[in-house]
Amino acid sequence: MKIPRVTGKLRELTAAYERDPTVIVERSYRAITLSDAAYAKLPPGTKSDFMASIRFSAVLWCKTMLTGEYPSDEDMETFRKLGRRRVHQGIDLASLLRAYRVGSKELWAIYLEFGAEQPDVQNELLFELSPYLLDHFDEMAQAIAMAYMKEQYEQSRWKDALRYELCNLVFSASGDVGEFNRVSETMGIDPTIARVALAFNSNVPDTLPSRVETELDRMMLVLARTAKVNADDLIRAMYRGRLIVWIPCIRGDSLLASDRRMGELAAQVIANVPEFKQVGVGMMGQGPSGWSGSVDEAIKAMEVGERLGGGGNIYKYSDIALNEGARRSDNVLRYLESLIERLSHEPDLLKTLECYLEQFQKRKPTALALGIHPNTLNYRLERIEEIAGGNLGDPAWLAKLYVAVGLRKGSL
Known part of the structure; x- marks a missing residue:
């Protein structure tokens, strides 16, 4: 589509906003934060980056209207970087696109207000700018969305690779504490916090193999909400036919307090996730050997519980620790x-x-x-x-x- 070049009073207005888009930035930011709580709660550093993004978008629009030229490859790459950053800032895609839509509406409202005061520019606003405005912001939104989804996919692959590496360290005989700490810190989890392993007998009925990971992610979200921890702080692995999930303990908790809390958590999870049929609860352990030992305990508790029968579905290693x-x-x-x-x-x-x-x-x-x-x-x-x-x-x-x-x- 041909890009219009603004003329006369619209050109003067657009040039003024290119030099100083503060009005557009402040009004857009206010409208966006009112429409989406995710943006209203941004930390200071992220807020500054978000404000800079609005400024860039406003200036690019003005520059495009003044030159009649399509945004450069460099400009488009800047847009893509905005999308990629939002992934790491914890902004979901729906909020990102909503913010872009609300911001573009606010910019157009500013132009319409000017048109209401200047009747001689109304035809140019209606027949020249409005058709292109929709195309312009739609194309920018698509560029941001594609960059966002690609970055999200890459981040997921990166985290999966790190999780796989961490689990290998736990289950290997070497017990390399230094490497375990490095991988943990890279994943954003604290290696000094002890964890308890839960071993689940689970099934995902009527689920295609390609959707198993999606179903497991859903279950992890429920487990995280129940445990009142961030989902990213849960580490999972499949081991000996069971789903293993390491739950972070509360720093300073005694072994007894941790065991009681994990037993209560196991009961809540079994009640909230129908796919989890039985759970074995290990004891708290720190580092690769501690994580591995907790897994062995959780599985042993389940095996003994299943052998003795009784119809239960929660088996704690602490109940058989003396016997073992x-x-x-x-x-x-x-x-x-x-x-x-x-x-x-x-x-x-x-x-x-x-x-x-x-x-x-x-x-x-x-x-x-x-x-x-x-x-x-x-x-x-x-x-x-x-x-x-x-x-x-x-x-x-x-x-x-x-x-x-x-x-x-x-x-x-």
């Missing part, structure tokens, strides 16, 4: 087994001990649960102490019995 610690040492395992080995010959005594531990060592509830007289319970507990060679009032000995009984039940 004992299993790693043959001597400890044999010792714990020997504690109740002789009780196994008297099923009533073993059943009584299990119930006593389940009732938190409270005798009245234990007797009620077993359906026996309190005196009978007292006799059985004395027999347990006599046969096993210990004192049920000794917390250390009681803890050993608790683990031993748990190991025996886990092997059934």
Whole structure:
């Protein structure tokens, strides 16, 4: 389309705005921030860049109207850079295009106000400028949108590559802490913050392979909202047939507080994301070895939970930590087994001990649960102490019995 060259009073007005577009910039900025909250909340540095972008766009329009020449390749590249920067500033594409549309309407409103005061320029505004204005800003918007989408795609590929590299460091035997820290910082996450691994058994029904990543991204957004963290701060990987997600802990949290918080989070996520069927919860760990250890714990918790049954869908490693610690040492395992080995010959005594531990060592509830007289319970507990060679009032000995009984039940 032929580019019009403004004449007479319109040319004088346009030349004045080319020299000083402050009125256009301020009115456009005000209109844009009123129409879109994303722009109203920009940090100072981004706001300055945004104002400079409006200024550039206004000056380019004026220059085009004065010269009658299409914007140069250099000018168009500047527009494309604007689009690319908005990706990294966290402005979504819809907001970007809305801002461009609102800004162009405000510029046209300024020209119309001038035309209302100068009737002799109205024909030029209507028949010369208005048709081209639509084409001009439409073409600029297309250039920005294409640059934005390309940059967004490249950023996504770049982040995926870094995530893949980070996961390789976690699952490799080397445990290169320095490289782990470098990749983490490049991704914008703090490597000094401990994380907990959640291992999900999940399915994405009726989803084409090409859409799996999109579905996983959606689930991560739900998980991020539930955990009240930025979605970019979640790291995920597929490992041993399960979806692994590392959740950042609160700095300074104790192991106990973190474990409780992650258990609550797991329950909320299972309720909010139907595709997540079961979840194993590891314990907090820092660095590549800590992340890897938490994954192993989450998967182990799930495997043990599935083996024992019970119909649950949340399995915490902390619930089996004592048992697993004992299993790693043959001597400890044999010792714990020997504690109740002789009780196994008297099923009533073993059943009584299990119930006593389940009732938190409270005798009245234990007797009620077993359906026996309190005196009978007292006799059985004395027999347990006599046969096993210990004192049920000794917390250390009681803890050993608790683990031993748990190991025996886990092997059934």
